Amino acid sequence: MKKIMCAARRAADSVSAAAKAAGKRTAELKAEVLSAAAEKRSALVKAVSEKKTAFFAAAKDISPKNRKKIRRTAAIVLALVVIASSTPFVPVVYAVSYEGQEIGYVSSKEDAQQIIDDVEYQASEILGENFSLEDRVSVTSVISGRSAAENDEMEKIVLDSVEEIEELYGVYIDGELVAAVKDEATVDSIVSEIVAEYEEDDAYVSINESVATKFGYVPSSLRRDAVELRDMLDPENEESEYALSIKKAYIVREETTTPFETETVSDSSMYEGQSKVIQNGVDGVSVATYAVVEIDGVVVENTLVSEKVETEVVNKRVAKGTKERPSTISYGSYMFPTNGQISSYFGYRNVSVGSSYHQGLDIWGSYGQAIWAADGGEVTFAGWNNGGYGYLVVIRHDNGEETYYAHCSSVAVSVGERVFQGQTIAYMGATGTASGVHVHFEVRVGGTPVDPLSCLK
Numbered sequence: 001m002k003k004i005m006c007a008a009r010r011a012a013d014s015v016s017a018a019a020k021a022a023g024k025r026t027a028e029l030k031a032e033v034l035s036a037a038a039e040k041r042s043a044l045v046k047a048v049s050e051k052k053t054a055f056f057a058a059a060k061d062i063s064p065k066n067r068k069k070i071r072r073t074a075a076i077v078l079a080l081v082v083i084a085s086s087t088p089f090v091p092v093v094y095a096v097s098y099e100g101q102e103i104g105y106v107s108s109k110e111d112a113q114q115i116i117d118d119v120e121y122q123a124s125e126i127l128g129e130n131f132s133l134e135d136r137v138s139v140t141s142v143i144s145g146r147s148a149a150e151n152d153e154m155e156k157i158v159l160d161s162v163e164e165i166e167e168l169y170g171v172y173i174d175g176e177l178v179a180a181v182k183d184e185a186t187v188d189s190i191v192s193e194i195v196a197e198y199e200e201d202d203a204y205v206s207i208n209e210s211v212a213t214k215f216g217y218v219p220s221s222l223r224r225d226a227v228e229l230r231d232m233l234d235p236e237n238e239e240s241e242y243a244l245s246i247k248k249a250y251i252v253r254e255e256t257t258t259p260f261e262t263e264t265v266s267d268s269s270m271y272e273g274q275s276k277v278i279q280n281g282v283d284g285v286s287v288a289t290y291a292v293v294e295i296d297g298v299v300v301e302n303t304l305v306s307e308k309v310e311t312e313v314v315n316k317r318v319a320k321g322t323k324e325r326p327s328t329i330s331y332g333s334y335m336f337p338t339n340g341q342i343s344s345y346f347g348y349r350n351v352s353v354g355s356s357y358h359q360g361l362d363i364w365g366s367y368g369q370a371i372w373a374a375d376g377g378e379v380t381f382a383g384w385n386n387g388g389y390g391y392l393v394v395i396r397h398d399n400g401e402e403t404y405y406a407h408c409s410s411v412a413v414s415v416g417e418r419v420f421q422g423q424t425i426a427y428m429g430a431t432g433t434a435s436g437v438h439v440h441f442e443v444r445v446g447g448t449p450v451d452p453l454s455c456l457k
């Protein structure tokens with residue numbers, strides 16, 4: 001390289017000397033030399049021989065008017081001979097200027113054109129539209145001792161000069177270039193910040209889109225600072241076309257309760273209307289687990305992950321009696337023994353007649369009206385009582401409780417007889433210690449009178 005430069009300088013000096021000798025302006029001569037130098041070596045040699053021929057032809061007849069021309073031609077020929085013979089390469093470089101500013105040197109016009117074509121092609125690709133350098137780039141030849149840059153170096157210099165494009169970190173959302181930043185870390189921190197904002201304890205939060213960065217030339221118009229990019233990607237920003245979506249993945253546990261059913265089984269050992277719980281019911285509980293994926297609050301996936309029965313359902317089992325029920329069997333509950341108004345309640349009372357502690361319930365009615373058995377059972381007493389009850393009926397029920405019906409005008413049953421609930425057993429009167437027509441009704445549990453109102457229904 002150094003050698004070539006020295007040769008070039010020598011050639012330039014020779015040209016200069018020749019030009020002076022010819023009395024012409026250096027610049028003019030330079031231009032001619034330069035245009036000649038652009039030719040191929042073979043063309044140069046050819047040119048030299050042609051000039052030589054012309055020189056010798058002219059020398060044959062040297063008229064005063066041709067002297068000047070001949071001298072000039074001789075100088076050129078001399079210069080060309082020097083160039084062609086003393087240098088193996090053309091010692092000329094081409095200055096590439098961008099908008100009037102010299103930005104570098106290349107070794108040939110072809111190289112310059114190749115670079116321009118490449119830059120235009122690349123810029124068009126980057127900008128997505130036809131890009132032309134047009135008048136921005138000019139190429140001029142210079143013979144000063146500059147060294148030409150490698151083509152790819154020069155291409156980068158030209159690319160860097162184009163204001164419409166810039167070498168930055170492109171921000172790609174789902175593969176689409178949407179912005180560009182100077183610092184790659186800006187993108188990562190914005191994405192982390194957004195994810196953190198939506199974080200939840202029981203959910204995995206992420207960005208639904210793929211966000212990637214790539215360093216390279218991008219349209220300068222896409223350049224954003226951190227605040228602008230944050231705003232552009234903000235999931236809440238409805239104005240932004242590139243607002244990110246928040247994806248949440250979480251597990252949902254769903255508990256389902258299956259109420260038990262009641263099964264009845266027949267039991268011929270029990271009477272009709274009687275029933276007994278054989279097995280208590282237990283509600284079944286099953287748990288299903290779902291993997292749910294939500295994007296911006298909308299469920300897009302709901303996958304059943306597991307299903308487990310936590311508690312098996314156990315049906316309630318009830319035995320129902322099928323044996324025909326004798327009418328005199330006790331139900332275990334009492335009906336009112338007659339129609340009428342209650343005139344005296346169970347318990348302490350102020351009365352002029354009888355005990356101050358009333359052991360039963362007095363129900364007033366008409367003389368001779370029917371008195372019914374409050375429940376089925378066996379008649380254990382039917383007749384006159386000297387203790388103040390007058391005509392009295394006592395029934396012992398199947399559970400051992402007894403009912404008393406007193407002050408009757410007459411009885412309609414006899415001892416040992418089984419009676420059914422509602423059966424007429426006596427008629428209302430005012431016998432024994434009675435101040436008026438009524439029935440004195442008593443319920444005795446284990447021989448002790450209890451409040452009949454608590455047993456009646």
Ligand SMILES: [Zn+2]
Nearest residue numbers: 360361362440
């Ligand atoms: Zn009474």
